[in-house]
Amino acid sequence: MNRWLPIEWTMAVRFLREGRLQTIFIIGGISIGVGVIVFMSAMLAGLQANFIKRVLTSQPQIQLLSPDQIARPLRNTAGEIEDAVVQRPSQRVISIDQWPKIRAQMQAMPEIVTVSPTILGSVLAVRGDASRSVNLSGVEPDSYFKIVKVPDYIVAGEPRLTSEDIIIGTELAKDLGATVGDKLNIRAASGAMRVLTISGIVDLGNKGVNQRVCYAALRTAQSLLGMIGGVTTIDITVGDIYAAEDIAQRIQAANVVEADSWIRTNAQFFTAVQAQQNTNTLIRLFVGLSVAFGIAAVLIVSVIQRSKDIGILRAMGTSRGQVLRVFLLQGGLLGFVGSLFGAAMGAFALVYWHSVARQADGTELFPLILERSLFIYTALLATGTGILAAMAPAIRAAKLDPVVAIRG
Amino acid sequence: MADAILKLERVCKAYNVGLPTETEVLHDIDLELDHGEFLALIGPSGSGKSTLLNIVGLLDRPTSGRLSIKGHDTASLGDAEITRLRGHTIGFVFQYHLLISAFTARENVMMPMLVDRGFPSAEIEVRADRLLAQVGLEKFAGNLANNMSGGQQQRVAVARALAMGPDLVLADEPTGNLDTRSADAVFELMRQVNRDSGTSFLLVTHNMDLAQRCDRIIEVIDGRIRA
Numbered sequence: 105m106n107r108w109l110p111i112e113w114t115m116a117v118r119f120l121r122e123g124r125l126q127t128i129f130i131i132g133g134i135s136i137g138v139g140v141i142v143f144m145s146a147m148l149a150g151l152q153a154n155f156i157k158r159v160l161t162s163q164p165q166i167q168l169l170s171p172d173q174i175a176r177p178l179r180n181t182a183g184e185i186e187d188a189v190v191q192r193p194s195q196r197v198i199s200i201d202q203w204p205k206i207r208a209q210m211q212a213m214p215e216i217v218t219v220s221p222t223i224l225g226s227v228l229a230v231r232g233d234a235s236r237s238v239n240l241s242g243v244e245p246d247s248y249f250k251i252v253k254v255p256d257y258i259v260a261g262e263p264r265l266t267s268e269d270i271i272i273g274t275e276l277a278k279d280l281g282a283t284v285g286d287k288l289n290i291r292a293a294s295g296a297m298r299v300l301t302i303s304g305i306v307d308l309g310n311k312g313v314n315q316r317v318c319y320a321a322l323r324t325a326q327s328l329l330g331m332i333g334g335v336t337t338i339d340i341t342v343g344d345i346y347a348a349e350d351i352a353q354r355i356q357a358a359n360v361v362e363a364d365s366w367i368r369t370n371a372q373f374f375t376a377v378q379a380q381q382n383t384n385t386l387i388r389l390f391v392g393l394s395v396a397f398g399i400a401a402v403l404i405v406s407v408i409q410r411s412k413d414i415g416i417l418r419a420m421g422t423s424r425g426q427v428l429r430v431f432l433l434q435g436g437l438l439g440f441v442g443s444l445f446g447a448a449m450g451a452f453a454l455v456y457w458h459s460v461a462r463q464a465d466g467t468e469l470f471p472l473i474l475e476r477s478l479f480i481y482t483a484l485l486a487t488g489t490g491i492l493a494a495m496a497p498a499i500r501a502a503k504l505d506p507v508v509a510i511r512g
Numbered sequence: 513m514a515d516a517i518l519k520l521e522r523v524c525k526a527y528n529v530g531l532p533t534e535t536e537v538l539h540d541i542d543l544e545l546d547h548g549e550f551l552a553l554i555g556p557s558g559s560g561k562s563t564l565l566n567i568v569g570l571l572d573r574p575t576s577g578r579l580s581i582k583g584h585d586t587a588s589l590g591d592a593e594i595t596r597l598r599g600h601t602i603g604f605v606f607q608y609h610l611l612i613s614a615f616t617a618r619e620n621v622m623m624p625m626l627v628d629r630g631f632p633s634a635e636i637e638v639r640a641d642r643l644l645a646q647v648g649l650e651k652f653a654g655n656l657a658n659n660m661s662g663g664q665q666q667r668v669a670v671a672r673a674l675a676m677g678p679d680l681v682l683a684d685e686p687t688g689n690l691d692t693r694s695a696d697a698v699f700e701l702m703r704q705v706n707r708d709s710g711t712s713f714l715l716v717t718h719n720m721d722l723a724q725r726c727d728r729i730i731e732v733i734d735g736r737i738r739a
Contacts, residue, residue, distance in 0.1 A: 105619060105622075105632045106632070107631060107632045107633065108631075109631075109632075110630050110631060111623075111626040111627060111630060111631065111632070114626075114632075115614075118614035118615060119614055121614070122613065122614040412608075412610055413610075413612050413613075413614075415610075416604070416606070416610040416612065417612070417623070417627065418571075418595070419569065419571060419598070419604045420598075420599060420603075420604065420623060420624040420627060420672070420675075420676075421595055421596065421598055421599015421600070421624060421627055421628055421676070422595075422599075422627040423592060423595050423627075424591070424595075426627060506571045507566050507571045507572050510571075510606065510610065
């Protein structure tokens with residue numbers, strides 16, 4: 105008998121050890137439950153991280169734009185409009201009013217990580233006889249590349265953007281028959297024209313985007329699009345991606361800009377992520393509940409089987425509190441031991457599934473994320489669930505009338 | 513009497529009190545047990561012997577009357593105090609020995625001391641071994657309860673009842689399940705302990721032969737004592 109262990113611990117361990125088959129089966133049940141939780145949590149975390157990485161490394165989390173230009177109809181008197189139909193005016197590409205000041209304000213906000221002014225416009229990319237209409241993004245590479253990880257998507261050349269450089273999408277390079285080092289003639293609708301050198305070719309993972317994407321230095325794009333010193337958007341990343349919508353609303357309320365968060369512009373994607381999280385939570389909850397009921401059922405049976413032992417223990421001076429602790433400890437021990445086996449099972453299943461489940465191009469379906477915190481959290485949760493599940497049987501055991509218990 | 517370890521005055525016990533099915537099983541019991549006395553409690557089945565033993569053992573409470581153990585009136589004591597008094601003053605030996613099967617003979621004897629102190633210690637082990645030697649089972653100290661004969665288990669139960677050095681041992685038909693030879697050995701063991709340590713014994717038995725070897729016989733019939 106271990107001299108460091110309180111007698112309640114020794115009793116709990118001995119009782120579990122004596123009911124060997126019962127203990128093995130319930131630990132098996134807990135292990136499967138914990139294994140499912142570990143497997144699903146880690147796999148969904150991986151899938152989600154992958155989706156979020158793909159979405160959020162190819163677009164800003166908040167984008168500030170000039171507010172829509174609206175028609176202001178003439179009024180005769182208050183509330184009386186002269187024209188019956190008010191037509192929406194065409195939207196000119198205009199710069200954000202006082203954008204350097206807004207940028208400085210954004211940089212001062214603690215929840216904002218990166219701020220990058222950008223100019224966007226449509227231009228014509230011409231090479232020889234081939235020409236394509238493309239979207240030109242004029243960016244400051246130092247800050248913009250922290251928002252959209254262009255360097256990560258470069259497939260040829262380098263992510264260099266001097267005033268003479270341009271980075272284009274893979275499909276556009278194919279359409280124009282161009283490669284790194286080739287010259288491209290960029291023409292704006294206003295007639296402005298520049299010859300730029302392809303410094304890099306980028307693959308953003310979407311054919312349509314790759315056909316139209318072009319990056320140039322901010323000043324180059326400003327001169328091409330006829331907006332010297334102006335920017336059309338300010339791109340932002342934030343610390344907590346799920347707070348992006350709240351932050352966007354606060355920015356919009358305090359400034360004369362329109363602030364779009366990734367949550368609003370990717371509503372469907374965000375809904376899918378939320379649905380996935382909710383499903384995961386529900387599955388974990390129900391698995392946890394079934395584990396808890398399993399532990400409770402086994403311990404209730406144990407209390408009935410051990411009623412004579414409980415009776416004699418009470419007769420020899422064991423307090424109700426000690427009896428309560430013996431059964432709570434059994435619940436906790438079942439949960440803890442089950443969580444160790446379950447975590448190992450879940451991790452093994454995840455590693456196996458990660459190795460066999462591949463995308464069509466052979467790349468991994470999801471990154472393997474096995475964080476220590478998941479195992480610690482699961483072990484704590486399973487132990488806590490075990491103790492909670494043991495509450496009813498333990499109270500029942502503690503309340504047993506020793507006379508009735510001894511009589512059986 | 514100043515020397516009484518146990519004193520019952522007009523103790524009654526009824527079940528289903530206040531209901532139409534109320535049944536009184538003990539009526540106005542007056543009983544005293546002196547220090548070092550070995551008392552036999554006899555009576556037919558259903559006469560109330562076990563109920564009386566449970567009340568004396570503080571496992572049950574009387575409906576009315578007064579129960580004193582070592583001069584302490586137990587009526588005013590709470591559950592925790594009753595449990596403590598029971599653990600320190602009274603030892604139990606039951607008909608079905610009731611050893612805890614998950615533990616060895618030595619650990620079963622240690623158990624009352626373990627639940628009292630919380631942790632095992634060398635001192636507790638030494639005392640358990642001494643008690644096992646006293647009942648002639650030192651060689652079986654490491655045996656699990658289920659790996660011993662009925663007589664051996666009952667002797668372990670006697671050793672366990674003596675673990676806390678109680679003033680009173682309550683034995684509810686301790687030989688009822690044993691063959692004559694084992695029954696005699698267990699009874700002699702209790703008698704020996706009674707003589708050597710002065711521990712009082714209250715023995716419930718159907719065996720008149722054993723009862724007649726006790727200091728005094730009390731007969732319970734229909735919930736009343738007939739001296």
